[in-house]
Amino acid sequence: MNKVSALLHEKMNWHSFKEPMIDIYSHNFTEAEIQGLITFYRSDIGRSMTKKMPLIIQNSIVLSQQLMQDFIPEVQSLAKELSVSIEQSRQKKQKNKKTKKQKIQRYCQHLHCQYLIHKSRLIHSVLKLKILTKHFI
Numbered sequence: 001m002n003k004v005s006a007l008l009h010e011k012m013n014w015h016s017f018k019e020p021m022i023d024i025y026s027h028n029f030t031e032a033e034i035q036g037l038i039t040f041y042r043s044d045i046g047r048s049m050t051k052k053m054p055l056i057i058q059n060s061i062v063l064s065q066q067l068m069q070d071f072i073p074e075v076q077s078l079a080k081e082l083s084v085s086i087e088q089s090r091q092k093k094q095k096n097k098k099t100k101k102q103k104i105q106r107y108c109q110h111l112h113c114q115y116l117i118h119k120s121r122l123i124h125s126v127l128k129l130k131i132l133t134k135h136f137i
Contacts, residue, residue, distance in 0.1 A: 025034060040046040
């Protein structure tokens with residue numbers, strides 16, 4: 001655990017956050033707004049808010065978790081329905097893919113049969129021609 005703590009202190013320190021946080025604030029607040037925030041946080045009310053905010057955030061998280069507990073079963077049910085729907089869609093696509101493949105195979109068999117029929121007719125015609133030419137020559 002000490003290694004994790006040391007790693008957090010090494011990587012998640014003010015030096016790592018300072019420049020990115022300055023960029024975030026400067027992109028979202030005007031200079032006048034930043035000055036107003038500084039004035040506010042230096043005031044008694046601002047200091048009071050700074051002290052109380054961690055507890056407010058903690059209580060908000062607990063409240064959010066409690067509220068989420070009420071509808072998590074519904075979300076799980078919807079997730080299950082979605083999963084079933086996705087599986088049915090996959091099976092339908094797979095069936096359509098097989099059906100398409102079967103149709104192509106049947107068509108190829110048909111073409112092969114047609115080829116064999118034409119080939120046999122051609123052979124038959126050639127044989128007739130040979131027989132006829134033997135009689136006339």
